[in-house]
Amino acid sequence: MSATETVPAVEATSVTKIFNRGKPNEILALDDVSVAVGRNEFMTLIGPSGCGKSTLLRLMAALTHPSDGEISVHGKPADQARQDRDYGMAFQTAGLFDWRTVSQNIELPLQLMGWSKSDRRERADEMLDLVRLEGFGGHYPRELSGGMQQRVAIARALSFSPSILLMDEPFGALDEITREHMQAELLRIWDETHTTVVFVTHSIPEAVFLSERVLVMSPRPGTISAEVIVDLGHRDFDTRESEKFFERVTAVREALRVPEEPA
Amino acid sequence: MTAGTSADAIASAGVADEVRRYERRQSAKTTVRRIGVFVVFLILLALLYTGYKAFGEALDDAQTTWPVVGSFLPRSDDLTMPPIRDIVAEIGEPLNRTDDKPLGAFVWEAALFTAREAAFGFFFGLMFGIGIAVVLVRSRWLERGVSPYIAMSQTIPLVAIAPIVIIWGRTSLDWLPFEWQDWMSVAIIAAYLTFFPVAVNGIRGLHSAQPEAFELMRSYAVKPRQELVRLRLPAAMPYLFSAFRLAATIAVVGAIVGEISAGVPGGLGRLILDFAGRYTTGPERLYVSVGGAALLGILAFGLVALTQRFVRSARVREGEPL
Amino acid sequence: MIERLRSMSPPIIVGIVGLVAWELVLQVLQPDGFVLPPPSDIVASLIATWDAIWIAVQSTGFVIVTGLLFGIAWGVLGALVVSWYRLADEMLTPLAIGVSAIPIIALAPIFNAWFGLLSPRSNQLIVVLLVFFPIFINTTRGLTDIDPDQIDLMRSYGASRWQITKEVRIPNAMPFFFTALKISAALAVIAAIVSEYFGGRQDALGPLIVQNAGLARYPDAWAAVLAGSLIGIGLYALARVVERFAMPWQTAVNQGVEG
Numbered sequence: 001m002s003a004t005e006t007v008p009a010v011e012a013t014s015v016t017k018i019f020n021r022g023k024p025n026e027i028l029a030l031d032d033v034s035v036a037v038g039r040n041e042f043m044t045l046i047g048p049s050g051c052g053k054s055t056l057l058r059l060m061a062a063l064t065h066p067s068d069g070e071i072s073v074h075g076k077p078a079d080q081a082r083q084d085r086d087y088g089m090a091f092q093t094a095g096l097f098d099w100r101t102v103s104q105n106i107e108l109p110l111q112l113m114g115w116s117k118s119d120r121r122e123r124a125d126e127m128l129d130l131v132r133l134e135g136f137g138g139h140y141p142r143e144l145s146g147g148m149q150q151r152v153a154i155a156r157a158l159s160f161s162p163s164i165l166l167m168d169e170p171f172g173a174l175d176e177i178t179r180e181h182m183q184a185e186l187l188r189i190w191d192e193t194h195t196t197v198v199f200v201t202h203s204i205p206e207a208v209f210l211s212e213r214v215l216v217m218s219p220r221p222g223t224i225s226a227e228v229i230v231d232l233g234h235r236d237f238d239t240r241e242s243e244k245f246f247e248r249v250t251a252v253r254e255a256l257r258v259p260e261e262p263a
Numbered sequence: 264m265t266a267g268t269s270a271d272a273i274a275s276a277g278v279a280d281e282v283r284r285y286e287r288r289q290s291a292k293t294t295v296r297r298i299g300v301f302v303v304f305l306i307l308l309a310l311l312y313t314g315y316k317a318f319g320e321a322l323d324d325a326q327t328t329w330p331v332v333g334s335f336l337p338r339s340d341d342l343t344m345p346p347i348r349d350i351v352a353e354i355g356e357p358l359n360r361t362d363d364k365p366l367g368a369f370v371w372e373a374a375l376f377t378a379r380e381a382a383f384g385f386f387f388g389l390m391f392g393i394g395i396a397v398v399l400v401r402s403r404w405l406e407r408g409v410s411p412y413i414a415m416s417q418t419i420p421l422v423a424i425a426p427i428v429i430i431w432g433r434t435s436l437d438w439l440p441f442e443w444q445d446w447m448s449v450a451i452i453a454a455y456l457t458f459f460p461v462a463v464n465g466i467r468g469l470h471s472a473q474p475e476a477f478e479l480m481r482s483y484a485v486k487p488r489q490e491l492v493r494l495r496l497p498a499a500m501p502y503l504f505s506a507f508r509l510a511a512t513i514a515v516v517g518a519i520v521g522e523i524s525a526g527v528p529g530g531l532g533r534l535i536l537d538f539a540g541r542y543t544t545g546p547e548r549l550y551v552s553v554g555g556a557a558l559l560g561i562l563a564f565g566l567v568a569l570t571q572r573f574v575r576s577a578r579v580r581e582g583e584p585l
Numbered sequence: 586m587i588e589r590l591r592s593m594s595p596p597i598i599v600g601i602v603g604l605v606a607w608e609l610v611l612q613v614l615q616p617d618g619f620v621l622p623p624p625s626d627i628v629a630s631l632i633a634t635w636d637a638i639w640i641a642v643q644s645t646g647f648v649i650v651t652g653l654l655f656g657i658a659w660g661v662l663g664a665l666v667v668s669w670y671r672l673a674d675e676m677l678t679p680l681a682i683g684v685s686a687i688p689i690i691a692l693a694p695i696f697n698a699w700f701g702l703l704s705p706r707s708n709q710l711i712v713v714l715l716v717f718f719p720i721f722i723n724t725t726r727g728l729t730d731i732d733p734d735q736i737d738l739m740r741s742y743g744a745s746r747w748q749i750t751k752e753v754r755i756p757n758a759m760p761f762f763f764t765a766l767k768i769s770a771a772l773a774v775i776a777a778i779v780s781e782y783f784g785g786r787q788d789a790l791g792p793l794i795v796q797n798a799g800l801a802r803y804p805d806a807w808a809a810v811l812a813g814s815l816i817g818i819g820l821y822a823l824a825r826v827v828e829r830f831a832m833p834w835q836t837a838v839n840q841g842v843e844g
Contacts, residue, residue, distance in 0.1 A: 338701075408600075
């Protein structure tokens with residue numbers, strides 16, 4: 001172990017999560033899971049439904065607590081990190097507030113943190129530029145398409161420059177073409193802002209395109225079954241058509257394969 | 264990682280059964296808890312009532328010294344607010360000097376009379392409401408044109424309409440093969456109040472199916488009536504049922520108010536009116552009859568809610584979607 | 586603007602057709618002293634008896650407005666309190682739904698005994714009770730039926746309970762509240778008038794309608810009924826105006842009949 005090793009951005013140590021403990025509908029969502037996410041890394045969790053990836057993400061966000069084990073963010077306990085507002089989150093449903101304009105939605109966390117009105121307005125404009133939605137600040141969410149709403153959600157998540165971005169299938173509701181476009185946008189934003197990203201998905205090409213490290217999870221009980229390194233270097237529009245891409249996609253797919261049931 | 268085996272499948276089916284049983288127990292527990300809350304509420308009300316009476320003297324004085332504030336305070340003497348014990352005791356007391364029939368029996372019979380009006384009103388209102396909804400759904404233009412009037416119809420107070428309907432029933436309906444009785448007019452009045460929520464929710468429900476489902480129906484080239492029966496009506500069910508619960512209580516209200524404003528004898532409305540008029544000779548009786556009306560409303564509501572649960576579980580058992 | 590006029594044309598056309606048909610049928614048949622007079626007679630009567638009707642409108646209107654205000658206030662307050670404690674919501678909301686099944690108007694004679702036959706308090710209390718329940722039940726649902734992702738988002742910002750209430754629950758509850766408000770406005774009018782039948786000020790609309798009907802002065806009776814209806818329609822329209830101001834993000838979507 002090198003003495004200058006930096007504290008990981010997010011670390012889960014032997015985390016177990018049980019729902020409905022003691023009742024007939026008890027579920028072992030995560031069993032002794034350990035993950036370390038490095039600074040500025042883009043990491044993806046992938047797995048079939050019920051493998052616990054969303055649960056793991058929510059544990060990292062301190063929205064729920066482990067039944068056993070611990071989560072630390074930048075060396076602090078997750079709850080502390082939440083108080084310190086170290087992360088931004090984005091979900092599959094954009095979760096925008098219908099009653100706020102696009103700008104007001106982006107300003108929401110800033111408002112809660114006590115920023116002045118002019119500071120908020122300025123930052124909201126910057127964020128709109130970042131996600132390429134200049135001029136839409138005065139619109140209401142229901143006037144925007146799904147892809148645009150997700151971009152607003154990302155702008156909101158990044159508005160207070162968190163060091164960590166947690167995303168739970170944010171592009172799941174979008175069509176394939178918009179989805180690929182949004183993936184490229186997300187990478188560009190990641191590049192510009194140097195955030196650490198933990199991304200949950202169940203699309204294999206998405207996982208391979210976006211991240212350097214893909215953790216494969218399996219259900220019943222939720223554990224990490226494999227880790228696939230994706231060393232594709234800088235990603236661009238041609239990446240998805242390269243041989244190396246296909247090879248990595250296959251690697252992940254095979255890691256995901258459940259052994260066949262005997263006839 | 265265990266691979267799936269047939270033993271695994273059997274085990275998981277067993278767990279599923281147990282989970283289902285557990286959930287059913289939980290839902291039964293919730294119902295019991297809700298009834299418990301209601302009982303506690305009644306007890307608290309009784310305590311509040313009795314407690315208020317205990318301050319009787321002081322409050323009555325307050326009413327004379329501070330007339331404005333005092334007007335917000337009900338009088339608490341035994342004539343205005345009979346003690347609860349007396350009210351309950353009165354249920355068993357005979358009503359008339361001539362026979363032994365207790366008050367409770369009278370209230371019970373009156374409640375049945377009113378219940379009959381409410382039930383007929385409920386069903387007619389239901390049919391009329393669904394009928395209107397079905398007709399309006401065919402034409403957007405008609406729907407937009409007629410809907411505001413449907414809403415406005417509810418702003419016409421019953422007190423005005425009720426005597427008129429009774430008179431109309433007595434005079435203009437002699438061509439019917441059977442004798443038109445006053446309680447039937449009250450049923451019509453109840454129906455008048457009931458049809459509104461059913462129509463409103465019915466319209467919403469009939470429109471509620473997914474657009475893809477409509478397109479599917481169109482691709483099968485079904486006639487409008489089949490589309491109605493196979494798609495729109497089943498889609499409207501949850502909306503209709505929520506309207507039914509409201510409609511049940513409204514039907515009871517309509518029946519009682521109809522009776523009162525039209526002076527129809529035999530029902531709870533008339534009983535309440537009589538006891539209100541003869542208040543000074545027996546205030547307890549008024550309270551008992553009002554209590555009977557309250558109970559009727561709750562029972563009507565409960566009945567519809569119970570029916571809803573049965574229908575839902577029956578459909579689940581047949582494998583139809585909720 | 587043109588769109589709005591066009592969208593209003595069906596009800597206007599239907600209304601005109603209905604009125605004309607009503608007028609014609611009754612003028613042609615000309616039954617004497619028929620319980621439902623032609624619209625022209627009703628309007629004429631409204632003008633002729635305007636003085637009495639105006640007094641009655643003020644009297645009943647006072648009961649309606651005060652009853653509405655207090656019913657709304659208690660309903661909203663109750664909903665806020667219940668939304669803060671999930672246990673309270675689980676216990677009290679079903680209770681409220683159950684209690685609302687009681688025919689409140691049947692309590693009128695009891696209230697009249699409590700407050701005196703000529704006092705408007707009993708009428709006001711009935712209106713308050715009838716308005717309270719829909720407002721409470723609907724607003725509670727609006728305050729608690731929230732997308733869990735939005736709550737999680739606020740929690741991830743370290744928002745306090747009050748901030749969550751102010752930023753998420755209250756705006757979310759507004760459409761629910763306004764639906765209940767529109768229902769309550771109509772209910773309040775009917776409740777006031779019907780309760781006046783049992784007791785209350787004698788110069789109000791309820792007694793006016795009943796007395797006229799009893800004397801077979803049907804046009805006068807219906808004129809008073811019309812006045813009552815107009816109050817109801819006016820309140821409903823007022824509610825819609827307030828709604829539009831309070832929720833600028835809802836572009837008016839006509840979904841057919843509004844409750």
